[in-house]
Amino acid sequence: MAKMNDSWFLHPLTLDAADQRPPELLFATPEDARGRGIDLTIRNGGEVVDTTGCTVLLAWHNLNTGEKSTRKFDAVDAAKGRWKCTYPTSMQNPGLVRARIVVMLESGETITSSREFDIKVEHVIANDLSEQAKDDLSAFQQAALELNKLNDDVKKAEEARVAAETARASAERSRASAETARKSAETARVTAETSRATAETARASVETARVEAEKGRATAEDARAEAEKERVIAEEGRVEAEKERVSEFARLKGESESATSAANAAAERANTAATNAETAAETASSLINSAIGSIPQGGFTGGGSGAGDADSLAKILRSDYGCFHSGGTIWTQPEHVEFEGSNCVLSCAEYDEETKTITLG
Structure with missing residues (x-):
């Protein structure tokens, strides 16, 4: 049941x-x-x-x-x-x-x-x-009391919920602010990392350029050292050349002075010879004039000084005579005379060493 x-x-x-x-x-x-x-x-x-x-x-x-x-x-x-x-x-x-x-x-x-x-x-x-x-009306009253208590509890719970929601909203704002700060910091970190990478690339490039420049400097230094060696050698050569130049200059100066002295002596001899030639010319002219004046109207008929002067005149007037002595002067053609320093060489004369005599011809 x-x-x-x-x-x-x-x-x-x-x-x-x-x-x-x-x-x-x-x-x-x-x-x-x-x-x-x-x-x-x-x-x-x-x-x-x-x-x-x-x-x-x-x-x-x-x-x-x-x-x-x-x-x-x-x-x-x-x-x-x-x-x-x-x-x-x-x-x-x-x-x-x-x-x-x-x-x-x-x-x-x-x-x-x-x-x-x-x-x-x-x-x-x-x-x-x-x-x-x-x-029992008390049951209804109890229910009303319970409902009022429930409403109080609900009110308190709502206040707690509102406080919790306020705290949650505040925490959310703090979280959002912290997230914004984190994003900003992350952006700054990324920017800094990019700048670091760029700077590292530039540093590596500069380092590469520095290494290449150092190689160039070492090469240039080697070239400079070689050039310095060559310069020292050249300087030593220049010093030696300067010494030789000074020595050569002294030698040439001595030779020049000697040549000048010799030239001066030769000039003096030439002047003397010229003077002698002028004197000889005058003598020759005088001799010719004297010879011409002494020639008789009808010519030479006998010996004597007149005959000698006539022979001398005849030689002078000929173009093929060698050399002869007349009137204290040796006469000859210009091509038969050569000067060697202070000496006069006659190609038309012979010297005999044994007799110490000169033969004119």
Whole structure:
């Protein structure tokens, strides 16, 4: 035999959307004591909804008495959207009750509420039963107290949430600022790294140029050293040449002085010879004139000095004579005379070493 359970006095109600109305009219009576109520299942598109942490309320308004309030649902299996509640005694006055189901978050923020639906509270049949059907006004008051406490808790939770959100927003701003600073630092690092790489490339290029320049300098230094050696050798040669030049100059100067002296002596001899030649010419002219003057009108007829002068004159007048002595002068043709320094050589005369005599011819 089955035991009576909630399905006897709780009306099953499934809400699949906020705009959905219960398909039929619900009933209650003042004779119910913590009995009749609603067995609620919340769905979403036919799927199970996890309502853990939510608060579900039955908001009601008795149109006969004008009284209105709320009744809190108890969780049967919140993870599967299962809740239940019984109608409060204050609601169960005969007449029509307009109701709706409200679903709230932990923070107290309303998620949504269903469309209105009606609960008909029927009249009492037996008074003695109605006296027993009181679920104590204190229970309603306790629910109100719990709801107020819940609202306080919700308010405190909201304040904590706002403070946490403010702290999160501040932390997010700090994070964003730090991220901006990090990006800026990263950009600066990349820029610095690029500059470093560029500077390193330039340094390597300069180092390569320096090495090449050093090679060139070493080559130039070797060339300079060789040139210096050649310069020293050339300088030594120049000094030796200068010494030779000075020596040669002294020698040439001596020879020049000697040649000048010899030339001067030769000039003096030439002058003397010229003077002698002039004297000889004068003598010859005088001799010729004397000879001509002594020639008789009829010519020479005998010997004597006149005959000698005539022979001398005849030789002078001939172009083929050699050399002869006459009037203290040696006479000859110019081609028979050569001067060697201070000496006069006659090609038309012979010298006899044994007799020490000169023969003119």
